[in-house]
Amino acid sequence: MEIRELTCINCPMGCRITVTMDGSAIISVEGNTCKRGDTYARTEVTAPVRTVTTTIKVTGGVVDRISCKTKEPVPKDKIFEVMAAINKSTSLAPIKTGDVLIEDCAGTKVPVVATKTVDKV
Amino acid sequence: MRSDIVIIGGGPAGLAAAVAAAKYDPSLDIMILERDAELGGILNQCIHNGFGLHTFNEELTGPEYAERFEAQLPDLGIKFMLNTMVLDVASSSVTAVNSDQGLFNIECGAVILCMGCRERPRGALNIPGLRPAGVFTAGTAQRLVNIEGYMPGKEVVILGSGDIGLIMARRMTLEGAKVKAVCELMPYSGGLKRNIVQCLDDFGIPLFLSHTVIDIKGKERVTSVVIAEVDSNSKPIPGTEEEITCDTLLLSCGLIPENELSRAAGIKINPSTNGPVVNESFETSIKGIFACGNVLHVHDLVDYVSEESARAGISAAKYVKSSSFGEDCSVIEIKAGTGVRYTVPSFIRLGEIDDNVTVRFRSGNVYKNSYVDVLFDGEQKYHRRKQIITPGEMEQVILKKEDLEKAAGEITVAITES
Incomplete structure (x- = not known):
C-alpha cells in the first residue's frame, strides 16, 4: 500500500487529500471537500494535467498582446510544448473572449482560447 | 454633477459593489471613477486561472472574471469614467480630475471606497546592497510580462512567498526564465498552499523558508544577491550566506491597502489591517462612506471580495434610500x-x-x-x-x-x- 498526500489545486481552499494506492489501483481518496477534489486526486496520481494560461501576440488590435488559456487542462509534461506553440503564433484582431486562437495546440487536441476581448484598431 | 452613489475604483470590488447596488435598486444613479485606462483593476494582469469558483461555479482567469461584471454595466445603467483620479472624498461629495473635464466635483448620497492595495516596494523593506536596475515588485513584473509583453529578466530570485510572487515564479519559468530560488523570511509561506504546489513544486523551484536577501550586488544591473538563513528574531545567521547569480530580484513582500483618501477624509483606520474600521454593512466611521475589497483588508480570494463588495453596495443603496438606515x-x-x-x-x-x-x-x-x-x-x-x-x-x-x-x-x- 502506498499513501500519497496531495494538495488540491482546484480552488484556493487547497484541501489536503490523502490517496491510498495499491500499485496503480486507487483504494481510497480522503480529505477532499468537493467532487472536484476527488477527480483531481485520481487524475493527479495517474496522469496529471494542468491548464496553461499565458499571452499571445495580436496584430491589428488596440493592444499587441492578450491573455489566453488552454480550454481544457493538458498533460503536465506537455506544458512547455504548449507554451512554445502559443509563443510562435499570432492572432488577428478583433478577438472576443472565448474565441479559439489555436485549434489543436502542440498535438494535445486541446484548443487555445482568448480570455480577453480586443478590438480592431 | 450629481450621483446617488460614487464608487472610487473600478477593480473587482468597485464592479461588484456597483452591480449589487444597481440590482438592489435600479433607479439609483451610480458612477464608478477609475484611474486606469480600463476597468477590471488588477484582474487584468492576473491572467492565471482559479477565479470565480465560488461566484460563478466555474474556473475563470482574471480578465474573464472582470468581464463577467463589466458586461452587466450597460444594462444596469451604471456609468463610469476612466483615466480619472480622485483627489478628495467627503461623505456627500467627491473631487476628481481628468484630462477631459479638468477638476470637478460630484455631489452624492453615498461613497464606496474600492481603491485596492499597493505592493510594498524595496524602499519599504530596507534591503541592504547596491541599487542597480533589475529589482521589481512581483506585480510590476506581472504587468510587464502579461500586459506589456516584456520579460524583466532571465535569471530570477524572488523574495517573499506571497501569492503574486509564487504566480510570477511560474509565469517567468513558462516564458523561459530560470527562477533560482524563492526566499521567505517567515518559517511559513505567505501564499496559498495550492500555489506552492502548482507554481513551485511543479517546476522544481526551491522555497527557502526562514531566509532573506542580505545583499544586492551589481553596478548597472543586478549581478547577484546574497541570501542567508534567519533566526527566530529574523536576524541573519552568520555562516549561512549563499550568493546566487541572477539579473532580477522580484519582491513579493506584502500588500498595503491604499488609504490616503480615507485618512485625509478622517476615516478611522484599523492598525492591524491598514484599512478602515467597518461595521456589518461595511460602513466606515464616517456615515455614508463604505469600504470593500483590498482597501479594507487584503484578500486571497477575489470571490470573497465580490461577496463583501456586494454587501457594501447594497448597504450604500439602503443608506441613500432610507433615512432610518443604521438607526x-x-x-x-x-x-x-x-x-x-x-x-x-x-x-x-x-x-x-x-x-x-x-x-x-x-x-x-x-x-x-x-x-x-x-x-x-x-x-x-x-x-x-x-x-x-x-x-x-x-x-x-x-x-x-x-x-x-x-x-x-x-x-x-x-x-x-x-
Whole structure:
C-alpha cells in the first residue's frame, strides 16, 4: 500500500487529500471537500494535467498582446510544448473572449482560447 | 454633477459593489471613477486561472472574471469614467480630475471606497546592497510580462512567498526564465498552499523558508544577491550566506491597502489591517462612506471580495434610500482574541443584519489541529476544529442572528490550541 498526500489545486481552499494506492489501483481518496477534489486526486496520481494560461501576440488590435488559456487542462509534461506553440503564433484582431486562437495546440487536441476581448484598431 | 452613489475604483470590488447596488435598486444613479485606462483593476494582469469558483461555479482567469461584471454595466445603467483620479472624498461629495473635464466635483448620497492595495516596494523593506536596475515588485513584473509583453529578466530570485510572487515564479519559468530560488523570511509561506504546489513544486523551484536577501550586488544591473538563513528574531545567521547569480530580484513582500483618501477624509483606520474600521454593512466611521475589497483588508480570494463588495453596495443603496438606515443602536463589538490579528467587521449593528453575518479574520501564526472559538461576553458559543490555520489564508466564522441577539455587548474570536 502506498499513501500519497496531495494538495488540491482546484480552488484556493487547497484541501489536503490523502490517496491510498495499491500499485496503480486507487483504494481510497480522503480529505477532499468537493467532487472536484476527488477527480483531481485520481487524475493527479495517474496522469496529471494542468491548464496553461499565458499571452499571445495580436496584430491589428488596440493592444499587441492578450491573455489566453488552454480550454481544457493538458498533460503536465506537455506544458512547455504548449507554451512554445502559443509563443510562435499570432492572432488577428478583433478577438472576443472565448474565441479559439489555436485549434489543436502542440498535438494535445486541446484548443487555445482568448480570455480577453480586443478590438480592431 | 450629481450621483446617488460614487464608487472610487473600478477593480473587482468597485464592479461588484456597483452591480449589487444597481440590482438592489435600479433607479439609483451610480458612477464608478477609475484611474486606469480600463476597468477590471488588477484582474487584468492576473491572467492565471482559479477565479470565480465560488461566484460563478466555474474556473475563470482574471480578465474573464472582470468581464463577467463589466458586461452587466450597460444594462444596469451604471456609468463610469476612466483615466480619472480622485483627489478628495467627503461623505456627500467627491473631487476628481481628468484630462477631459479638468477638476470637478460630484455631489452624492453615498461613497464606496474600492481603491485596492499597493505592493510594498524595496524602499519599504530596507534591503541592504547596491541599487542597480533589475529589482521589481512581483506585480510590476506581472504587468510587464502579461500586459506589456516584456520579460524583466532571465535569471530570477524572488523574495517573499506571497501569492503574486509564487504566480510570477511560474509565469517567468513558462516564458523561459530560470527562477533560482524563492526566499521567505517567515518559517511559513505567505501564499496559498495550492500555489506552492502548482507554481513551485511543479517546476522544481526551491522555497527557502526562514531566509532573506542580505545583499544586492551589481553596478548597472543586478549581478547577484546574497541570501542567508534567519533566526527566530529574523536576524541573519552568520555562516549561512549563499550568493546566487541572477539579473532580477522580484519582491513579493506584502500588500498595503491604499488609504490616503480615507485618512485625509478622517476615516478611522484599523492598525492591524491598514484599512478602515467597518461595521456589518461595511460602513466606515464616517456615515455614508463604505469600504470593500483590498482597501479594507487584503484578500486571497477575489470571490470573497465580490461577496463583501456586494454587501457594501447594497448597504450604500439602503443608506441613500432610507433615512432610518443604521438607526438601530444595539451595537456589538467584535474583538480579536488570542491568535487572531484582526476581524472584519469590527462592529455589528443587529438591526442591519439579515439571518447571519460572516466575520473574516487572519491568524498571527501557524496553528495545527487547533480550534476557532467565538466567545459571547466571555462564554464559548462556537467551537470549531481546524486542521491548519495559517496567516496566508483568511478564515471565517458565520454568526447567526438568533445567537447574536443573546449577546450583550462583546464578541471575541480566538484560536485555541488543543
